[in-house]
Amino acid sequence: MIIRFLFSAFGFRCKYLLALACISHWQPAPDHWQLATDVSTIRQAIKDLLLEQPLSALELSQQLGIPEKEALDHLAHIAKAPGQGCRFHIFPAACKHCGFVFKKRERLTIPSRCPICRGESIRRPRFEVVRN
Numbered sequence: 001m002i003i004r005f006l007f008s009a010f011g012f013r014c015k016y017l018l019a020l021a022c023i024s025h026w027q028p029a030p031d032h033w034q035l036a037t038d039v040s041t042i043r044q045a046i047k048d049l050l051l052e053q054p055l056s057a058l059e060l061s062q063q064l065g066i067p068e069k070e071a072l073d074h075l076a077h078i079a080k081a082p083g084q085g086c087r088f089h090i091f092p093a094a095c096k097h098c099g100f101v102f103k104k105r106e107r108l109t110i111p112s113r114c115p116i117c118r119g120e121s122i123r124r125p126r127f128e129v130v131r132n
């Protein structure tokens, strides 16, 4: 009897979770997509994401559904004017082969090759916005 009850309760729960999973899949697009319709909202969305965690231009482009190049353009603006009480921080690119870190590089794009080992496997720089 008890076992039967537990089984039915569990079964119900499974169906409920399945329904929830379906509903969440039906949502057409993340909020960012709907918001990201003009330059200032995209830039704000990028800033909001970078306040939460460091991200590369590629990761930003994937999360917002924009080309990486566009994400880099926005990043250049945010770097110059991160907003009052905020500063823009770069986690520099690094060579995956020898570990060389591109500390002095101020450009936001990924370097094409390592000056030490000439390797072309480079970890993208990541960016963060920090509140002072």
Ligand SMILES: [Zn+2]
Pocket: 095, 096, 097, 098, 099, 100, 114, 115, 116, 117, 118, 119
């Ligand atoms: Zn290297």
